[in-house]
Amino acid sequence: MVIGLGLTGLFGCSAPQVQAEAPAGGGASGPVAAAKATATGSQSCQAIGDFYWEVGDGRGAIVSGSVGDSYSANKSIKIASASKFVWGAYVVEKLGKSGRLDSGVVEALTMRSGATAFNPIACLLTRSVEACLRVRSNSETTPGDVGRFSYGGGHDQRLAVELGLGRFNGQELTREVRTYIGNDVDLSYARPQPAGGMEGTPAGYATFLRKIINGDLKMRDYLGSNAVCTLPGRCPTALKSPVKEAWHYSLNHWVEDDPQTGDGSFSSPGLEGFYPWISADKKTYGIVARETLRGNAYWASVLCGRDIRRAYMTGNPVR
Numbered sequence: 288m289v290i291g292l293g294l295t296g297l298f299g300c301s302a303p304q305v306q307a308e309a310p311a312g313g314g315a316s317g318p319v320a321a322a323k324a325t326a327t328g329s330q331s332c333q334a335i336g337d338f339y340w341e342v343g344d345g346r347g348a349i350v351s352g353s354v355g356d357s358y359s360a361n362k363s364i365k366i367a368s369a370s371k372f373v374w375g376a377y378v379v380e381k382l383g384k385s386g387r388l389d390s391g392v393v394e395a396l397t398m399r400s401g402a403t404a405f406n407p408i409a410c411l412l413t414r415s416v417e418a419c420l421r422v423r424s425n426s427e428t429t430p431g432d433v434g435r436f437s438y439g440g441g442h443d444q445r446l447a448v449e450l451g452l453g454r455f456n457g458q459e460l461t462r463e464v465r466t467y468i469g470n471d472v473d474l475s476y477a478r479p480q481p482a483g484g485m486e487g488t489p490a491g492y493a494t495f496l497r498k499i500i501n502g503d504l505k506m507r508d509y510l511g512s513n514a515v516c517t518l519p520g521r522c523p524t525a526l527k528s529p530v531k532e533a534w535h536y537s538l539n540h541w542v543e544d545d546p547q548t549g550d551g552s553f554s555s556p557g558l559e560g561f562y563p564w565i566s567a568d569k570k571t572y573g574i575v576a577r578e579t580l581r582g583n584a585y586w587a588s589v590l591c592g593r594d595i596r597r598a599y600m601t602g603n604p605v606r
Contacts, residue, residue: 317602319350324604325595326352331605332591335560335584338577339489340592342599344570345501348493350599357577360490364578365477367557368585370485373464373474373495374443375539376506378450380467383505388538394434395446396538397515401433403526405441407480416460416479417453420444436517436536437526440482443539447481455479468495468504483558489576492563496572499565507569510553511537529585543593552596560584562592566600573599 326332326340337355339362341348353359375396382388394400404427410419420426425441447453452463457476465472473491478484498504514535516522521533528534532545541556543549543564551567560577562585575592577584594605 318599321598321602321604322350322595323352325598325606326591327354329591329594329598329605331587331594335575335577335587335591336579338560338575338588338591340573340575340595341489341493342571342573342595343493343497344572345497347497358489360493361488363473363486363488364561364576365486365557365559366474366492366561367483367485367559369492369555369557369561369563370474370476370481370483371443371539372555372563373468373472373485374447374481376495376499376504377464377467378446379505379509379538381450383509391449392446393513393538395442397513397536398436398438398442399434399515399524400442400445401428401430401435402441402445403429403432403437403439405439405444407440407483410478410480414456414479415453416444416447416455416481419478419480420448420453432526435524435526436515436522436528438517438528438536440480443482444480457484460484469498472498489574492561492576493572493574496563496565496574500569500572506538509538510540510565510569511535511542511551513537514542531586550593550596550600552593554589554592556585556589558585560588562588564592564596566596571596571599 322342337357339353339358341351343349404424409423413419457479460479461475472495474485474487476484477486499506514537517525517528517536518533519525535542541554543552552564554564556562560579562575565572573596575588598605
């Protein structure tokens with residue numbers, strides 16, 4: 288692919304300890320109360336153990352809380368694939384000045400570049416973006432996979448090299464990305480992997496989401512653009528997806544538009560349970576933050592997070 292500069296405690300059921308905050312006037316009923324009741328009392332949220340959560344708008348957090356004592360707004364954790372949303376925003380900010388991204392960039396950001404042999408575990412000892420791409424078979428293209436959706440980090444890793452960032456280590460990649468998304472975003476690369484190497488605080492990620500909502504980042508205008516179908520068996524051009532619902536995938540973020548369960552929100556769940564989202568109307572954001580290696584942690588956080596979202600949007604608690 289050639290790119291022109293014209294343009295990646297599920298089952299803890301003990302009674303939660305909760306510290307929740309809301310602005311004055313939140314009231315005993317309505318969206319704030321519904322979100323609190325859902326975060327502390329719904330089956331989906333009780334299933335995930337300790338976590339931090341937040342719902343807000345372009346001005347800041349509206350309601351937030353910690354279930355248990357393991358997480359807070361300012362505790363730094365690994366965010367895994369939630370890094371993809373940040374990388375997508377960086378690419379759009381850097382290359383989207385003309386209002387268009389070239390086809391090669393769009394193909395990479397919608398995971399259709401054919402870079403399906405990538406294994407992030409092989410990069411544990413590598414210290415640069417390109418070293419990670421070149422180890423073992425990570426740089427290989429599978430010709431039959433080009434143009435077909437296959438979820439993985441290789442698309443972003445290769446794009447980073449093609450954008451001239453191959454020699455960058457994690458610290459240098461952090462500086463580069465923050466140059467475009469802002470140094471006020473408290474997120475950094477622990478590993479030089481654009482698709483999954485970030486860590487940071489929920490507060491830092493909330494700053495990033497607010498900048499999208501407020502239009503400070505061009506990604507606001509690109510949310511949901513160029514979206515492709517992702518569910519194998521339902522979509523003839525989809526090869527691999529961690530989501531078992533019929534979501535679409537836009538520029539390094541999901542569109543939660545399954546006909547049965549979706550509400551059109553934009554999100555980027557991370558493997559270890561970090562789940563950020565922006566509502567379909569681009570006015571509200573939310574986060575469920577935790578870090579665990581237990582199986583399907585990302586999906587359990589999605590279930591809790593979207594119940595909190597539904598409760599906040601409707602004013603009715605979800606049980």
